[in-house]
Structures are given as C-alpha cells and as structure tokens.
Amino acid sequence: MTRAVGIDLGTTNSEVAIVENGQARVLPGEDGDLILPSCVGFSETGKLLVGREALRQYEAAPERTVKSIKRWMGTDHKTLLGDREYLPHEISAIILRSLKQRAETALAESIAQAVITVPAYFTDAQRQATKTAGEIAGFEVLQIINEPTAAAIAYDLRSEETERVLVYDLGGGTFDVSVVEITGEVTEVLASHGNNRLGGDDFDRRLQLHLKELFRKQHGMDVPDDPVTNARLLRTAEQAKIDLSTHAFTTVREAFLGSKGKTALHLEAEIARTDFENLIHPLLDETLEAIDRALSDATLQPDDLDRIILVGGSTRIPLIQHMIESHLGQAPTDGIQPDLCVALGASLQAGVLVGEAVDAILVDVVPHSLGIAAAMSTPMGIVPGFFSVVVPRNSVIPVSRSEVYSTLFDSQETVEIEVFQGENPIAEENVPLGSFKVEDLPSQPAGSVQVEVHFDFDLNGILTVTATEKGKGQQGSLIVSNTGVHRLSSHEISQARADLEALFEQDEAIESSASDSPIVTLSPELSVLVDRARTLADSLDDEQADELQDLLDQIEAVAEGNSDEDLEVLQSELEDFLYYASREN
Amino acid sequence: MTSPHDRLGISPDAAPAEVKTAYHAKLREFPAHTHPEEFKAVRAAYDAIRKGETAKDDDFLNVRPLEVTLDPDSLKQLREKALAQIDISLDELIRETF
Ligand SMILES: Nc1ncnc2c1ncn2[C@@H]1O[C@H](COP(=O)(O)OP(=O)(O)OP(=O)(O)O)[C@@H](O)[C@H]1O
Ligand SMILES: [Mg+2]
Numbered sequence: 001m002t003r004a005v006g007i008d009l010g011t012t013n014s015e016v017a018i019v020e021n022g023q024a025r026v027l028p029g030e031d032g033d034l035i036l037p038s039c040v041g042f043s044e045t046g047k048l049l050v051g052r053e054a055l056r057q058y059e060a061a062p063e064r065t066v067k068s069i070k071r072w073m074g075t076d077h078k079t080l081l082g083d084r085e086y087l088p089h090e091i092s093a094i095i096l097r098s099l100k101q102r103a104e105t106a107l108a109e110s111i112a113q114a115v116i117t118v119p120a121y122f123t124d125a126q127r128q129a130t131k132t133a134g135e136i137a138g139f140e141v142l143q144i145i146n147e148p149t150a151a152a153i154a155y156d157l158r159s160e161e162t163e164r165v166l167v168y169d170l171g172g173g174t175f176d177v178s179v180v181e182i183t184g185e186v187t188e189v190l191a192s193h194g195n196n197r198l199g200g201d202d203f204d205r206r207l208q209l210h211l212k213e214l215f216r217k218q219h220g221m222d223v224p225d226d227p228v229t230n231a232r233l234l235r236t237a238e239q240a241k242i243d244l245s246t247h248a249f250t251t252v253r254e255a256f257l258g259s260k261g262k263t264a265l266h267l268e269a270e271i272a273r274t275d276f277e278n279l280i281h282p283l284l285d286e287t288l289e290a291i292d293r294a295l296s297d298a299t300l301q302p303d304d305l306d307r308i309i310l311v312g313g314s315t316r317i318p319l320i321q322h323m324i325e326s327h328l329g330q331a332p333t334d335g336i337q338p339d340l341c342v343a344l345g346a347s348l349q350a351g352v353l354v355g356e357a358v359d360a361i362l363v364d365v366v367p368h369s370l371g372i373a374a375a376m377s378t379p380m381g382i383v384p385g386f387f388s389v390v391v392p393r394n395s396v397i398p399v400s401r402s403e404v405y406s407t408l409f410d411s412q413e414t415v416e417i418e419v420f421q422g423e424n425p426i427a428e429e430n431v432p433l434g435s436f437k438v439e440d441l442p443s444q445p446a447g448s449v450q451v452e453v454h455f456d457f458d459l460n461g462i463l464t465v466t467a468t469e470k471g472k473g474q475q476g477s478l479i480v481s482n483t484g485v486h487r488l489s490s491h492e493i494s495q496a497r498a499d500l501e502a503l504f505e506q507d508e509a510i511e512s513s514a515s516d517s518p519i520v521t522l523s524p525e526l527s528v529l530v531d532r533a534r535t536l537a538d539s540l541d542d543e544q545a546d547e548l549q550d551l552l553d554q555i556e557a558v559a560e561g562n563s564d565e566d567l568e569v570l571q572s573e574l575e576d577f578l579y580y581a582s583r584e585n
Numbered sequence: 586m587t588s589p590h591d592r593l594g595i596s597p598d599a600a601p602a603e604v605k606t607a608y609h610a611k612l613r614e615f616p617a618h619t620h621p622e623e624f625k626a627v628r629a630a631y632d633a634i635r636k637g638e639t640a641k642d643d644d645f646l647n648v649r650p651l652e653v654t655l656d657p658d659s660l661k662q663l664r665e666k667a668l669a670q671i672d673i674s675l676d677e678l679i680r681e682t683f
Pocket of ligand 2: 008010011147171172312342
C-alpha cells in the first residue's frame with residue numbers, strides 16, 4: 001500500500017503529517033523543526049531557499065524573498081524573484097515540493113499522494129490554484145479539504161455522544177469559523193463562514209503603521225519608505241505582537257531607521273498590550289459577526305455548543321480568547337495543538353482515502369452559494385440580473401441540484417446561462433465562474449419554453465453545470481474548473497513540474513560547489529550590519545572610523561577565506577560598535 | 586419510488602435518534618469519495634426526513650417562479666445601480682459637450 005501525507009499549506013507556516021498504525025504525526029525537517037515557514041527566496045548566489053533560511057534573509061533581502069503568498073492564490077499576481085516572475089501557485093508549488101522532500105527524507109520512501117488543506121472560505125479559483133500547486137510539486141492531490149474541518153477530525157473526542165463544536169481558526173492570513181457536529185468517528189460540518197484576507201499579517205501591518213507613527217512623533221520626520229526598512233519594521237512589529245501575548249508591555253528598539261543630516265535616527269518605544277488591542281479590536285469584531293452567521297446558518301444558539309476549539313497561531317492573543325469567551329459564554333477548550341492539528345487532520349483523511357485503518361468519516365459543506373443570473377418579475381416589471389441560487393451555501397458535498405427556468409421573450413432562440421458564486425442578490429456582485437449558451441430553442445411564446453439547469457458539485461470542488469431544453473432536448477454545459485485561469489493542461493503541469501525539479505537540482509549543484517569552495521558567505525543579518533556600517537562611516541570621527549574599518553576588514557578576510565576568526569564574535573562586536581556609535585551621535 | 590425512510594432502512598415513524606443512527610450507518614456504507622451517487626441519495630433522504638417532507642424526487646418539475654417576493658433591500662440596490670449608471674452617462678455627456 002502506498003502511503004499518503006496530509007499537508008497544511010499555511011500563509012505563514014506549513015506542515016506535513018502522516019498516519020502510522022492509525023496514529024497521525026507531523027514529520028520534522030532535518031533540523032528537527034516540525035514547522036516550515038511558508039517563505040521562499042533566492043540567496044545572493046542564486047540558491048533556492050525555502051523555509052527558515054528564506055525567512056532569515058527576508059529583512060535583509062526582501063526583493064529576493066516572498067512570504068504570505070497564500071493571500072494571492074487564485075489570482076495572477078506576479079512576484080519577481082531574482083531573474084524570473086512567479087505566479088502564486090508556482091511559489092506554493094516550491095513550498096509543497098520542499099514538504100514532499102521533507103516527508104521522503106523522514107520516511108525514507110517516496111511519497112506521491114497528498115491531501116492538502118485550504119481555508120473553508122476559499123473560493124473555487126483559490127482551491128483550483130492550490131490543487132495545481134500540488135500537482136506541479138509532483139503530488140497526486142487526493143483531496144482538498146477545509147482547514148477547520150481537518151482540525152475537527154484531529155480533535156479526538158472518543159465519545160459516542162454527539163458534540164457540537166465551534167472551530168475558530170485564525171492564522172497568519174485567513175480566518176474561518178466552522179460549526180461541526182461530532183458523533184463517534186463521524187465529523188459533520190453544519191456551517192462555515194470566514195474571511196480569506198484576515199489574519200496575523202493584518203495585525204502586524206497595523207502595528208507597523210503604529211511604529212512608523214511613533215517614529216514620526218519622536219523625530220518629526222517619516223521613516224524612509226524603502227523595502228528593507230519596511231521589512232525590518234514588519235518583523236519588529238510581529239515580534240512585538242508575539243511578546244504582547246505573554247507580557248503586558250514590550251520594548252521596541254530599532255537602530256538606524258533613518259538619518260537627519262549626519263545623525264542616525266532610531267526607534268525606541270514601549271508598547272502596551274492595550275495599545276495593540278485597540279489597533280486590532282475592529283478586525284476582531286468582524287470575526288464575532290462571522291461566528292453569529294455560522295451559528296445562525298446551523299440554526300444553533302451559543303448555548304447549544306458543547307465545545308469551542310481555537311486553531312491557528314493568532315488565537316494565542318489573549319484578547320481573542322476573552323472576546324470569544326464573553327461572546328459565547330463559554331471558555332475555549334485547552335489542550336489543542338493550534339499549529340499542528342490541521343496537518344494532523346489532513347493526514348487522517350489521507351489515511352482514510354488510501355485505506356489505512358483510520359476511523360474518520362467526513363461530511364463537509366460548500367461555503368458559498370452557487371447559482372445563475374435570472375430575470376425576475378418585480379413590481380417594477382421584469383428585471384434581469386438577479387442571482388438565482390441553485391446550490392445554497394452550506395449544502396453538503398458532493399451535491400446535485402436542478403432548477404427549471406422559462407424563457408423571457410416570445411420566440412426566444414437562445415438562453416445564456418451565467419454561473420456565479422456568492423451571496424449577493426445581484427448576480428454581478430458575485431464571483432463569475434463562467435457562462436454558456438443553449439441555442440435553437442423552439443419558437444414559442446415567452447414563458448412556455450422550459451430549461452432545466454443542473455448543478456453538480458463534486459468532492460474535489462469541480463462544478464459541472466448542464467442546461468437542457470425540456471421539449472427538444474437542446475443542451476449546453478460547462479465544467480467550471482476547466483475555465484478557471486489556473487486550470488493548466490496536463491502538459492503544462494508536467495512542464496512546470498520539470499522546471500521546478502530543475503530549480504531544486506540546480507540548487508543542489510550550487511550547494512555542493514559552495515561547500516567545495518573556502519569562501520564563506522555572510523549571514524543575511526551580518527550583511528545588513530555591514531551595509532549599515534558602510535553608510536555610517538562618513539558620519540564618524542577619525543578614531544571611530546578607523547576602528548570600524550578594522551572590524552570590516554577582519555570580516556572581509558573571513559569571508560574571503562583568508563582568516564578563520566569567529567564570524568559570530570565579529571558580528572557581535574560590530575553590533576556593539578554600531579549601537580554605541582549611534583548613541584553618541 | 587423509494588421513500589427517504591426506505592432509503593435509510595427505517596420505519597416511517599422512526600424517532601430522530603434512530604434516523605441519525607441509520608444515517609451514520611449509511612455514511613459508513615457509502616463514503617462520499619467512493620460512492621458519490623449513493624452518498625447524495627442518502628444525504629437527500631436524511632435532509633428530507635429532517636425537514637419533515639415527503640419524497641419529492643420530481644421536485645425539479647416545479648418551475649422556479651418568475652414571481653418572487655423581492656426583499657426591499659435588493660430592490661433598492663438595483664435601483665441605485667441603475668441610477669448610478671444614469672449619473673455616469675450624464676457626467677460623460679456634460680464632459681463631451683464642453
Ligand atoms: N504568541 C503569539 N501571539 C500572537 N500571534 C502569534 C503568536 N504566535 C504566532 N502568532 C501569529 O500566528 C500567525 C501564524 O499562525 P499559523 O501558523 O496558524 O498561520 P498559518 O496556518 O500559516 O496561516 P493561515 O491558516 O491563515 O493560512 C502569524 O501571524 C504569527 O505572527
Ligand atoms: Mg492555518
């Protein structure tokens with residue numbers, strides 16, 4: 001039996017897990033780390049970096065590094081990295097390929113199949129892009145499942161009593177809430193709601209703006225608006241945010257953010273947890289509204305919930321826990337692994353699909369309503385462009401539904417079926433999924449020709465719409481997944497896969513040639529320090545300038561392989577030097 | 586035609602708890618990924634019983650009414666949209682005349 005992995009492809013962090021003897025576990029990388037940061041970059045020498053290594057250079061080289069690509073999935077947003085532009089699913093494919101390698105190394109066997117998770121509220125295009133990324137990475141994607149649902153499967157209730165559980169998942173980039181009913185091994189989703197663009201990244205950005213504002217107040221000028229400074233402030237903001245989850249105050253200290261004449265300017269500020277809470281409160285209110293909608297879609301009251309599960313790194317923020325508790329009148333359950341449970345659940349589902357001894361039955365729903373544009377008779381006369389829902393949101397998938405529509409005009413020869421996804425009563429305000437025509441309708445008075453429109457939505461999120469004229473049997477149909485921008489032909493996928501393989505192989509070549517050579521490359525942090533020191537040199541007095549030059553020479557000697565002094569020692573000397581030099585100025 | 590109760594293998598007066606147990610047993614028998622058609626039928630039967638409906642396999646024969654009660658909000662939105670369009674064309678008209 002071939003084994004299949006489960007993958008949580010997160011905005012900030014990704015994990016890969018496997019089921020062994022009915023037990024799920026997350027597979028570590030060679031460094032022992034269970035989490036792979038969802039970050040991709042190229043080193044100065046053009047070496048591909050994935051995960052922690054890429055994240056480490058983000059501050060120093062934001063133009064060669066990309067993170068949070070998941071936010072762009074399903075769009076044709078291009079990211080320039082080194083000498084090439086990448087589409088979002090191509091970057092995701094690099095992350096997935098790296099997780100595949102991690103799994104294969106950890107298990108010492110090749111792995112070809114995977115279940116990959118997406119936010120429950122992801123649209124059709126975003127799901128397709130994720131599937132395509134998996135295929136480019138060399139996987140057969142067995143199923144795309146929803147993150148909160150995966151978390152619920154991993155949550156082992158072991159009770160035959162039915163429990164109603166609310167899963168609140170707030171990660172780096174997305175927010176989902178699902179109301180789930182668990183009875184023994186059956187996990188049934190009753191309703192899902194969410195926001196694909198709300199998460200820890202937004203908190204970081206708000207805090208970053210706040211830091212800029214503090215700098216402006218301190219120095220009467222703006223922080224320079226360049227990519228490196230922005231990247232530094234974003235990292236500082238994220239760190240401060242994380243500190244504030246366990247401390248009531250934190251101190252932010254960033255040297256050399258700018259300069260005024262010859263004086264270097266720093267940011268030094270104390271941030272209170274309450275300051276941060278005020279910044280994010282409005283965003284959190286939205287999540288409470290989403291909870292209410294999910295509950296009302298499931299026709300449940302807050303008291304009907306037996307349990308609340310928090311998933312995602314951002315739920316470590318104390319304010320979130322308090323707001324949920326006071327909104328629902330119940331404290332969230334402890335003992336959930338908020339970072340790992342999604343990958344664990346995905347691996348359990350993968351186990352089910354390949355026939356491992358895993359008892360898990362999953363019943364999930366479609367998050368958005370699906371339907372067509374139709375005319376309706378109103379007090380203002382017949383008005384076209386209404387959204388007529390065929391498959392209501394939160395219908396269990398797979399699902400097939402039909403509706404019958406009639407012609408609008410006398411002797412109408414064609415009808416155009418325009419398919420949309422969304423909740424707005426005005427068709428055009430929803431996401432268009434495609435359209436097609438049924439032609440040669442029999443010539444008859446308005447309203448007397450009937451067309452049956454059939455929607456078929458399968459487990460993989462592939463929607464097939466068929467329209468049939470009921471008299472003569474004229475037909476038209478549309479397979480929505482084939483019209484999406486990111487549905488590549490199998491030829492295109494194998495081409496992309498070959499390109500990706502080449503990228504990984506080229507990377508090995510660079511790595512081995514690098515290890516042959518005595519030349520040491522500077523760490524990204526050290527490179528930043530050296531750059532900063534060079535810009536500062538002009539503003540120093542002679543004695544200091546000499547001292548600095550001496551330090552830089554020593555570092556250069558190590559880098560060129562002409563000295564074996566400890567780089568870390570030199571780096572901390574340089575840090576100290578820069579800190580004191582800037583204080584004096 | 587099979588009734589929803591037949592489909593789940595229970596008597597028409599089965600209690601809700603029995604319905605759920607039977608539904609779960611059918612889910613085990615017909616997983617969605619291997620038996621999608623049976624799964625859909627089981628689910629439809631379960632939905633129908635819970636809604637207290639009788640089997641309406643010929644449901645699709647009912648033509649979707651062209652007359653629907655419109656909620657005032659959507660009507661307002663539509664009207665605003667129409668007005669916005671008129672606004673734009675007026676604006677353009679003015680620009681073109683000058
Ligand atoms: N202690 C903490 N306090 C506040 N935020 C935290 C803490 N630890 C991690 N985070 C934030 O959690 C986010 C990452 O969470 P997680 O790994 O669950 O997200 P993800 O799965 O990558 O994203 P998504 O599910 O949205 O695609 C980041 O924004 C990170 O800054
Ligand atoms: Mg996540």
